Amino acid sequence: MFNLIYNTFTQISNMSNNKFNEISAIIPVYRDEKRLKHSLPKIVKYLTDNFNRFEIIIAMSPPKGNTETIAKNIYKDIIILENKEHTGKGASIKQGMLASKYNQVLFFDVDLSTSLKEIKKFIPYLTDHQIIIGSRNLKESKIKKRQPLLRSILGNIFPLFVRFLLIKDIKDTQCGFKMFRKETIQPIFLKQKINGFAFDAEILLIAKENGYKIKEIPVEWTNSDESRLNIFKDSILMGIDIIKIFINKKRGYYNGD
Secondary structure, X not given: OHHHHHHHHHHHHHHHHOOEEEEEEEEEEOOOHHHHHHHHHHHHHHXXXXXXXXXXXXXXXXXXXXXXXXXXXXXXXXXXXXOOOOOOHXXXXXXXXXXXXXXXXXXXXXXXXXOHHHHHHHHHHHHOOOEEEEEOOOOOOEEEEOOOHHHHHHHHHHHHHHHHHOOOOOOOOOOOEEEEEHHHHHHHHOOOOOOOOOHHHHHHHHHHHOOOOEEEEEOEEEXXXXXXXXXXXXXXXXXXXXXXXXXXXXXXXXXXX
């Protein structure tokens, strides 16, 4: 009840100054100096224009390169978190999410394949849902640039695999644009075990096992030609990880308690 009153009050207050209240933005980075230099100024401007308070957290995997220097030259208050080893996107996201401080926490890809303007569509749903996820597979979704054919075919098979074994009512677990209310972060991400690309399916399953309400929203999405996903190797690893998640589910590891 308190959260409902707080969220309603916050929305009314934000309407008066045409800005949302606060957000933590988590961006996983791995050998992404070029893309970061291009996208970070846009991210800073969007958050400055639309939020009263915000933090940007770069969750970085080695090698370090010039990422920190580039990021701080663009935005001096940026927070840099560095994994000691390159353990995967899931591990970087987990680290960044657990370090966040604001009541609304969003993670998204450094290439901005999902437009930041979608944030405005997400926030109103946080009154009645704890988690809002972007989807490329809903009827209303807008795909501006599609993936290459083979990757697209595998991308259509993977959601069927996820729905068969794990989550039946989410059409796109893998879109890298997800928003969480702060109170969900520790219950979900402390239980996360998958470090690779299949981590999205795991955290959504954990959310469901903990009784959190998830809203899937159609988004505008553009394929990046510089994707880090290895079509064959990572597809096999993701399939193996889905089986691991299924086994963990059967063992009751994700049960809310």
